[in-house]
Amino acid sequence: MNIAIVGASGAVGQELIKLLEERHFPYTSLRLFGSKRSAGTKYTIRGREIVVEQLEHGDAFKGIDIAFVSAGGGTSLEFAETITKHGTLMIDNSSAFRMDKEVPLVVPEVNAKRALEAPKRIIANPNCTTIQMLVPLKAINDLSPITKVHVATYQSASGAGQSGIEELLEQTHQFAEEKELTVEKFAYQLLFNLIPQVDQFTENGYTKEELKMINETQKIMEQPIQVSATCVRVPVLRAHSEAIWVETEQPLTVEQVQEAIRHAKGAVLMDQPSEQSYPMPLYLSGKDDIYVGRIRKDLTNPNGIAFWCVGDQIRKGAALNAIQIAEYLVANR
Numbered sequence: 001m002n003i004a005i006v007g008a009s010g011a012v013g014q015e016l017i018k019l020l021e022e023r024h025f026p027y028t029s030l031r032l033f034g035s036k037r038s039a040g041t042k043y044t045i046r047g048r049e050i051v052v053e054q055l056e057h058g059d060a061f062k063g064i065d066i067a068f069v070s071a072g073g074g075t076s077l078e079f080a081e082t083i084t085k086h087g088t089l090m091i092d093n094s095s096a097f098r099m100d101k102e103v104p105l106v107v108p109e110v111n112a113k114r115a116l117e118a119p120k121r122i123i124a125n126p127n128c129t130t131i132q133m134l135v136p137l138k139a140i141n142d143l144s145p146i147t148k149v150h151v152a153t154y155q156s157a158s159g160a161g162q163s164g165i166e167e168l169l170e171q172t173h174q175f176a177e178e179k180e181l182t183v184e185k186f187a188y189q190l191l192f193n194l195i196p197q198v199d200q201f202t203e204n205g206y207t208k209e210e211l212k213m214i215n216e217t218q219k220i221m222e223q224p225i226q227v228s229a230t231c232v233r234v235p236v237l238r239a240h241s242e243a244i245w246v247e248t249e250q251p252l253t254v255e256q257v258q259e260a261i262r263h264a265k266g267a268v269l270m271d272q273p274s275e276q277s278y279p280m281p282l283y284l285s286g287k288d289d290i291y292v293g294r295i296r297k298d299l300t301n302p303n304g305i306a307f308w309c310v311g312d313q314i315r316k317g318a319a320l321n322a323i324q325i326a327e328y329l330v331a332n333r
Contacts, residue, residue: 002027002030002031002064003025003029003064003067003068003326004031005031005068006067006069006079008033008041008043009041010034010162011158011161011314012093012314013034015315016070018319019323023323031050031053032052033053033055034053034071035055039052040052057082058082066091067083068093068319069092069093069094073096077096089118090122090123091322091325092122098124098216098219100122100124104124105216105219106126106220106321107130107138109138110134110138110220111222112325123325125325126212126216127216128240128311129151129229129231130220131311131316132240132311133217134217134220135264135290135311135316136290136309137149137217139261139264140248143256143257144251145248146249147249148226148227148247149228149245150227150244151228151245152230153198153213153241154240155233155234155313156238156240157237157238158239160185160186167185168235170182171183175192190234194232194235195232195233196232198231206229210230210231236281237285238281238312238314239284239311240310240311240313240317241279241309242308243306244309245304245306246305246306246307247298247304248303249303258271258295261292267289267290268291271293272293279293279308279310280310281310286315287311287312288320289311289316290310291310292307293308294307
């Protein structure tokens with residue numbers, strides 16, 4: 001199998017390279033593509049030096065079986081035809097094709113079989129917050145169909161890419177040195193602050209990030225689940241957190257939900273409040289699974305369950321999910 005990574009020098013691209021190694025993904029050849037700025041950069045992978053090629057229109061993807069694309073929505077839209085025209089399967093990490101009816105939107109733990117149906121030779125990776133939420137929601141939905149979800153996200157600086165991480169670190173150093181803080185990547189100072197805006201606002205008062213969670217959940221789950229989301233940027237370097245309230249058709253006990261999460265693929269139960277054991281991003285960055293805790297009954301709704309979850313935005317929220325899609329396709333080809 002011949003594979004490629006587009007956007008190899010970015011945070012997700014670098015994570016893709018790490019995961020190919022960690023998970024021993026089977027490939028014969030690997031090519032790396034990037035912008036004019038990153039072209040020429042060299043990486044040593046599996047003992048072989050690979051040079052990043054500049055992404056251009058042409059026939060560079062001829063003979064490539066799978067291309068992992070993580071270079072932004074504009075790049076995905078512009079180069080989709082170039083990447084797929086010779087039959088290459090494009091696994092796209094941007095929002096460009098997520099709501100396209102002919103493009104499957106896949107979280108392997110939830111709807112892996114959809115990856116087998118890609119008429120445009122494109123499979124979309126959902127938004128990081130959607131992926132994180134749907135791994136535990138799938139386990140709950142299997143107990144009783146979900147009718148409504150309220151979610152508040154606590155999204156780390158890494159969600160804005162490497163530059164987001166660097167700005168938070170820079171602000172930390174500047175504060176310690178009593179210097180003026182640099183504010184460029186985010187609308188406001190992130191250090192010691194919460195910003196209740198991720199992405200741009202739309203006419204109905206919700207941000208694009210919040211609408212992604214709403215629309216993508218319904219497409220992936222293939223149910224008319226009502227979703228309301230509030231997305232917040234927090235001064236955490238890496239790994240997102242979410243507070244989620246779920247309403248199901250039938251009432252569920254805390255024990256039922258805990259047991260379902262305990263056995264759910266891609267989820268880890270961390271729920272011992274008496275021992276102060278619950279998921280926190282500081283300790284779960286770099287982990288593959290979604291960690292779930294604080295499971296409790298919603299005191300306002302007999303059919304409601306509330307819980308808290310944490311997941312690494314760069315891994316399961318992006319690179320790992322893409323790799324898992326490819327692994328499923330390899331296993332079922």
